[in-house]
Amino acid sequence: MQRRTFLGLLGAAGMGAAVNKTAPAAGVKHFEGYPDSYGVLFDATRCIGCRSCEAGCNQINGLPQPDKPFDDLSVLEKKRRTNAKVFTVVNRYDRIPGVAGAVFRKDQCQHCLEPACASACFVAAFTKTPQGAVIWDESVCVGCRYCMIACPFEIPTYEYNEPLTPRVMKCHMCHPHITSGRATVPGCVGACPTEALVYGKRRDLLAVARQRFAAFPDRYVNHIYGEREMGGTNWLYISGVPFKEIGLREDLGVTPAPELTSGALAAVPIISAAWPVLLTGIYAINKRREKIATEEKKQAVAEALAKAKAQAKEELDKALAKAEAEKKSAVEREVKKALEEAAKAQAEAEAGKGQTEEGE
Amino acid sequence: MSTLKTENLKQYLTPFNIVVGIILLLGGFVTILRFTKGLGAVTNLTDNYPWGLWISFDLLCGVALAAGGYTTSAACYVFGLKRFHSAVRPAILTAFLGYALVVFALHYDVGRPWRLPYPFFVQSGPTSVLFEVGLCVFLYLITLFIEWVPSALEWLGIRKPRDIIVKATLALTIFGVVLSTMHQSSLGALFLIAPSKMHPLWYSSYIPLFFFVSSIAAGLSMVIFESTLSHHFMHDKMDETYLKEHDGVTYGFAKGAAMVLVLYFFIKVVGITLDNNWSYLLTGYGAWFLVELLGFVALPAFLYAIAVREKNLTLIRWTAALTVLGIVLNRFNVSLVAFNWHLPPEMRYFPRWHEFVISIFVVTVGLLVFRFIASRMPIFYEHPEFKEHEPRDLEEHELKPHPQTWGH
DSSP, X not given: OXXXXXXXXXXXXXXXXXXXTTOTTTOOSOOOOOTTOEEEEEETTTOOOOOHHHHHHHHHXXXXXXXSOTTOGGGGGSOOOOBTTBSOEEEEEOOOTTOSSOEEEEEOOOXXXXXXXXXXXXXXXXXXXXXXXXXXXXXXXXXXXXXXXXXXXXXXXXOTTOSSOOXXXXXXXXXXXXXXXXXXXXXXXXXOSSOOEEEXXXXXXXXXXXXHHHHOTTTXXXXXXXXXXXXXXXXXXXXXXXXXXXXXXXXXXXXXXHHHHHHXXXXXXXXHHHHHHHHHHHHHHHHHHHHHHHHHHHHHHHHHHHHHHHHHHHHHHHHHHHHXXXXXXXXXXXXXXXXXHHHHXXXXXXHHHXXXXXXX | OHHHHHHHHHHHXXXXXXXXXXXXHHHHHHHHHHHHHOHHXXXXXXXXXXXOHIIIIIIIIHHHHTTHHHHHHIIIIISOOGGGHHHHHHHHHHHHHHHHHHHHHXXXXXXXXXXXXXXXXXXXXXXXXXXXXXXXXXXXXXXXXXXXXXXXXXXXXXXXXXHHHHHTHHHXXXXXXXXXXXXXXXXXXXXXXOGGGBOTTTOOTTHHHHHHHHHHHHHHHHHHHHHHHHHHHOGGGOOHHHHHHHHHHHHHHHHHHHHHHHHHHXXXXXXXXXXXXXXXXXXXXXXXHHIIIIIIIIHHHHHHHHHHHTTOHHHHHHHHHHHHHXXXXXXXXXXXXXXXXXXXXXXXOOOOHHHHHHHHHHHHHHHXXXXXXXXXXXXXXXXXXXXXXXXXXXXXXXXXXXTTTXXX
């Protein structure tokens, strides 16, 4: 808990994926599952669709009684899925090409080696136990239902009618009952009358399946569903008909779910490291460009100003010189004019004198 | 006395108030139902469809459409496009309210809403994309709050803390862009874990990139779209700078959105090519995919480009609405149409009316809070007493020569 909190805080600093070496998202090594983990082998050639497993599951987990009793096989008319009150269902598959009767398959949590639900949970409410079961912790679940989006087998369910304390409900392979000693095998396995279900170490179950292939090569499709699907599951299936005919998807691939998001998650520390530097750089470039533009502007203004000043001075000088010249010529003109006037006045005065003398 | 009362009452009974009143009443009713009877009573969610309208619209669309906050502030403060300065505050306010409402709406959707801080304070699941989304949204909401606070402080006339925050503008902006890059893309990355449930045309390992790039187009278009609405309804609150810069903001954002949409179109085509999904284009889903890609990505890119060239503001506004609609369509296509495409039609999901009520209720609350804040605080105008504290460059802006005309 302490460590998780610490890692969460590291994640907050955008370093989570870089430091947390054990995180499946950032891991590079191949995880083959806990070595001594347990699982269940389901053999579709042995299942008779009696629904005893459903009853056994219901009983040991104290789930609500269904509307129709478990011995009512009419429910098999419709394809069902797990829900908040039912951890496991048996479905009947008719009209399979080349097969006369019906084939049944039990559905429940596959207990992936690297579970999608656990990888998707943002409070790490899911745990893959070393014993093999994938269990869920009610005490931290927020109820976001991303586990239900993530699960490729469409297993986790939700108590939609609980207003404030809805739980995510799914098969836990009777992990609490087996660890407490209440049961030695899961409820469904104990209830199966035909040994269509075998509980044991996953390693041994793979061997059992191969033995059956070897003993009855004509009876089986030579493939153990769950050995590699989605990186492998602790629940394994063998069948006499192609798996897609009994509602098991054959297009899931062998990539464990956490790897599907590890690339995107790896981008987080890179973005948080690179973006601030890059953006600050862009800011600095723009700032500098702006500064240079301002400087260039200032310089241009100064140049223009100097040019204008010089021009103005030149014009002023010219004007002054012109004014000087004009002044000079004006003075000369005035002097000349004054002299002329003086000369005229003198001449007039002399002529007037002569006339007076003649009149006497 | 009694006549005065009736007159007062009449004054409040505007069509707007009546509609809002009905929405709030219905919202309250559904809220009570949700928290007394559970999600089952108000949604059509099933074990196959754990996420419905509230995640598709309130979370995925809400976050994408609130991208205007980081795109506008990044354009203005990081990329130095200061002509957009007057658009920053409305965009930040919208983003802050948008994110706050996303978190508010999540309280309806998750089972135990009081545990929403658990991933950060009780037990973390760092392998989850949702953890990253949650952490980024949480931090970004705080960032947006801090970015918005100066408007409130100016309104209250508190100078000191406001000045400190304004000084940190660049740091806050960069932090916001980092967080937005991560969670906008991570919202798409949420679906990476479910390739077996997604239609191949919408599933791509590039989906985080698609979500991030389209969020930029959404953000730019939302700013145009909102400013159109604000112009209509809050014109009296806008100052001269806002109004003067407004057309420039619209042209600039339209140009940006056109380019981003072209980029988005190209990477979507690359996505189809890399996964060799061409053959799916001939199916019904393919036709729908083409409607989205051609009608809501290529067409708006083209219309934006034309409108910018012809300086046609009306066309830009309609194109912004088209783009926003296209992003909404994309988020719905990814989370509802492409998701669970393998299920038979009778098992597919369609929202219940209660779900629509809550989504409309949340948007209405957002509009009311926006109006309350924008009609009181300096959002569309600069507070006269704080004007001199704005970055000086802004006031010099008028004197500055246009960068393109300089140096030739």
